[in-house]
Amino acid sequence: MAKETVLVISGNEEYVTGIESRLAFAFRDDVTLQIITDKNYLLEYLKTPHSISFCIVDEMLLSYVAEYFPESKRLLISEENGADRVSRYEGARAILQRIDAHLLKEEMAVRKKATHVVYVSSVGGGCGKTLMSLGLAARLAETGQRTLYINAESLQDFGYYLDDPAAMSGKMSVLLSADPGTAAEEILVSAGKQGFDYLPPSGHLLTSSEITLEKILDFVTSLVRRDDYDDIVVELPGNAGEDEIACMNSAEYLVLVSDQTEYSARRLSRLNENLRDFHGDGYIxxxxxxxxxxxxxxxxxxxxxxxxxxxxxxxxxxxxxxxxLEGEILKRTAQAVI
Incomplete structure (x- = not known):
């Protein structure tokens, strides 16, 4: 089978750097990813014929390539989404959602249609991680997505932000501890409602009921298999321990909440050093x-x-x-992970 080529054309080198590894990871082994960031080189490149399966081009450079690539074989990088374009703020995820599935590895093509799991973490307390996680779930639900929020903190107090918070039932607590798969079936009955569904907060430490992060993640995996939700927002514990780092490294979507202080920036930098295996879409x-x-x-x-x-x-x-919900807060973040 002849190799296929996907061409990315953008003068924004920072943007290209941010999407390159994710795209290369997602494409089939017989698909070549070619990137052009220099306009002069692009003009020389276009002087000779090339077999290109698909072109992803910054709209500012479209005039140079429009005659070579019909609309059916190109995708524009723009400031916002549209029928023929994706927002540059959404990274590789937006491209992979729009590109022909036959160019992707089988597991990536399947993932396009699956429940999306968005993990939310932070590098310190007091930065608003819980409210931002709930707000993201609310924003996703506002767009028509079937959304579930899960708080994986052992000590849970997010009911403070809800109108009429439900409490986790004894049955759900037992199922989460002993049989996360069956708990996934129970959630549709016992979920709290706030425009989005949420796993009700426990009145006790999760660890005291033997509900570990591993069991929460098993619960999430079972939910993904059931496909009852479009999006699941999982708020990870604030301590970046070994289990939390492993979860973040394997995440498809990861949102990090931080304030702007030098202390938080330094901690985020250290966290980044420990996320070498992360190939998903990440945002701050x-x-x-x-x-x-x-x-x-x-x-x-x-x-x-x-x-x-x-x-x-x-x-x-x-x-x-x-x-x-009454303002514009988290609209861009929700758009980035849909």
Whole structure:
């Protein structure tokens, strides 16, 4: 079988660096990924014929290549989504969702249609991880996605943000501990409702009921197999231990919540060093942002792998779930992971 070629054309080298490894990982072994970032080289390249299966091109360079690639064989990189384009802020995930499945490895083609699991983590307490996780679930549900929120913290207090929080039943607690697969069947009956579904918070430490992170992840895997939800938002424990790092490394979508302080930026940099096996789509939500102060997240080398999706400004009053939905907060992040 002749090799096929996917051509990426963009003058934004930072963007290209951010998507290159993910695309290469997703394509079949007999698909060649070719990247052009220099306009002069592009002009020389176009002087000779090439067999290109699909072209992904920055809309600013479309005029140079439009005659060579019909609309059916090209995808534009733009500021926002559209019928013929993807947002540059959504990274490789957006491209893989739109590209012909026959170019992808079998497991990646199947994943396009499966339940999406979005993991949310942070590098320290007090940065708003729980509210951002709930807000992301609410935003996803707002777009019509069937969404479930799961909090994997052993000590759970997210009911504070909900209108009428349900409590985890004794039956669900037992099932999560002993039989996560059966718990996945029970969730449709016992889930709390807040515009999105949520696994009700436990009144006790999860660990005291022998509900470990491993069992929560088994529960998530069973839910994905059932395909009852379009999206599952899993808030990971704040401590970046060995199990949490392993989970993040294997994630398809990972959102890191952080404030803009130098301390948090340094911790994020250390976390990035431990995510060498991460090949998914990663984003940063800068919470409690103060525009008048220096944002140390902008200075770090992890921004290529984990671009700042948006900054949520610090307010005089504590932010609520209602505030998120009434404003523009987390719309861009939800768009990035759909």
């Amino acid at each position: 939500v800068c919470s409690k942002a103060e525009p008048e102060k220096e944002n140390h997240l902008m200075e770090q080398d992890f921004s290529v792998r984990f671009p700042i999706c948006e900054c949520v400004e610090q307010k005089n009053e504590p932010l609520t779930l209602k505030d998120i």
